[in-house]
Amino acid sequence: QGGGSAVIDMENMDDTSGSSFEDMGEMHQRMKEEEEEEAEGEAGAGEEEDGEFLGMKGLRGQLGRQVADQMWQAGKRQASRAFSLYANIDILRPYFDVEPAQVRARLLESMIPVKMINFPQKIAGELYGPLMLVFTLVAILLHGMKTSDTIIREGTLMGTAIGTCFGYWLGVSSFMYFLAYLCNAQITMVQMLSLLGYGLFGHCITLFITYNIHFHSLFYIFWLVVGGLSTLRMVAVLVSRTVGHTQRLILCGTLAALHMLFLLYLHFAYHKVVEGILDTLEGPNMPPFQRVARDIPVVSNAVLNTTAKAIALTL
C-alpha cells in the first residue's frame, strides 16, 4: 500500500485514502534515521582509519563520498516531498469531477425535500459545489458587513467572513459526522460536507435578498420558507440513512437547529450597528418592534437627514 499510486479505489475513498501517504512518510523517516546512523558509523570508522594510515587522499575521498551521499538523500527527500504534494492534489481530483449541468441540478435539488425516506437516498460526494457556495457566502457576507457599516475591532472584515463561513462548513460537518457515527448513520465525511455545503444555497439566496431589502418581516418569511426547505431536504436525506427513532431525532434535530440558527446569526450579527444608530436617534419611547423597520411614517426632519447622511457615508 505504500506504492503511492494516484488512482483512488472508489469504494474505500473515505477511510483509507490518506493512510498510504502517511505510511510513506513513516518509511522515509525510518530510512533516513537508518541511513544517518549508518553514515555516522561510517564517518566514525572512516575518520579513525584515515587518521591512522590513509593520509590526505583518503580523507578527502571519504568526505567527498559523504557529501555526495548527503546530496543524494536531500534530492531524494525533495523529490518525495514534491511527489506527495502532487499526489495530495490527486486525492481531491475525483471530488471535482463534475459538469456544470450537474452542479445546477444539485443546486436546485437542494431545495426540494425528498419524499421517500425508507430507502437510503444517494448523496453525491462532490466538493466543487459546496466550496463555491462557501466562497459565495463569504462574498455576500462582506457585502452585508459593508452596507451595515460593521466595525470589527479585533480582526478584519475579510478574516471574520472567511472564518465564519469556513468554520461553519467544516466545523458543523465534522460535528454532524461525529454524531452520525454515534447514531450509526450511513454517511461518509465527504458526503456530509457535500450535503451541508449544498444546504448553504438557501442561506446564500436569503442573505443576498435580505441584505439589500431591509425588512425584518421579509427576512423571517425567507428564513422559514427557504431555510426550512433546505433543512427539510437535509433532514430527509439523513433520516433515510438512519435506523431507529431516537437516533433519527437526535441527528435531525441537531442539524435543523444548527442550520436555522446559523442563518439567524448571519442576519442579526451584521445588522446590529445600523439598528444601533436608529435606536439612538429615535429616543427610548418607541416599542422595540417598530424600531427596526425602515419605512418609518412620521419622523422629524432631523432624524431623516441624519439617517440619510449615515446611509450615504456607508456608500
Add this chain to the structure above:
Amino acid sequence: FPGLADVSISQDIPVEGEITVPVGSHSPDEDYSTLDEPVRDTIMRDLKAVGKKFVHVMYPRKSSALLRDWDLWGPLVLCVSLALMLQGGSADSKDDGGPQFAEVFVIIWFGAVVITLNSKLLGGTISFFQSLCVLGYCVLPLTVAMLVCRLVLLAGSGTISFIIRLIVVVAMFGWSTLASTAFLADSQPPNRKALVVYPIFLFYFVISWMILTFTPQ
C-alpha cells in the same frame, strides 16, 4: 526503496547537474552570456517583458506570450500598489473598517492560489505558476479603476461621484474577468469552462467591491 540504502558514489565522480525550469524558454547559451552584461540591460529586459504583458492584458488577444514566459514581477507590483491605495488612512482613525495592506495582499494571493488549484483539479492543462501569472496580471484594469476612483474621490464624495465610480469599477471588473478567461478558459475541457469562470468572477468581484466601497478617512 531498499535498493537505495546502499547507494554510494566513488570519490572520482563529482556531483553535478542542471536545474532547468520546464516552461522557461531560455537556452543554456543565453544564461551564460547574461551574466556578463551590465545590470541596466537585465533590468530593461525584464521591464520590457513586464510591459509587453501589460499590453497583452489591456488588449486580450489569444497569444501565448503571457503563458509561455510567465513571471510574477507584474502581479507583485500590481498587488502592492493596489494594497497601498486601498489602505484607508486607518492609522489615526478609530474604526478599522477599511481593508489593511496585509488583508488585500492575502486576499489576492490566496484567491489566486485557490482558483489555480480549482482549475487544475477540474482537469486543466495549465501549470500552477502560469495560472498565477495570468490572474495577477489581469488585476491591472482594477488597479487602474482604483486610481480613477481615488482621483474622483478627491473631487468630492456625493452621489455623482458614486455613479462615476460604479461605472468605472464595473467596466474594469468586466474587462479583468474577460481578459483572464480569455487566457485560462482555453486550457480547460470545453464543457467545463463555466466551472472555471465562476471562481474567477467571484475573485474579481470581491476585489471590485473593496475598490468601490473604499472611502478615504
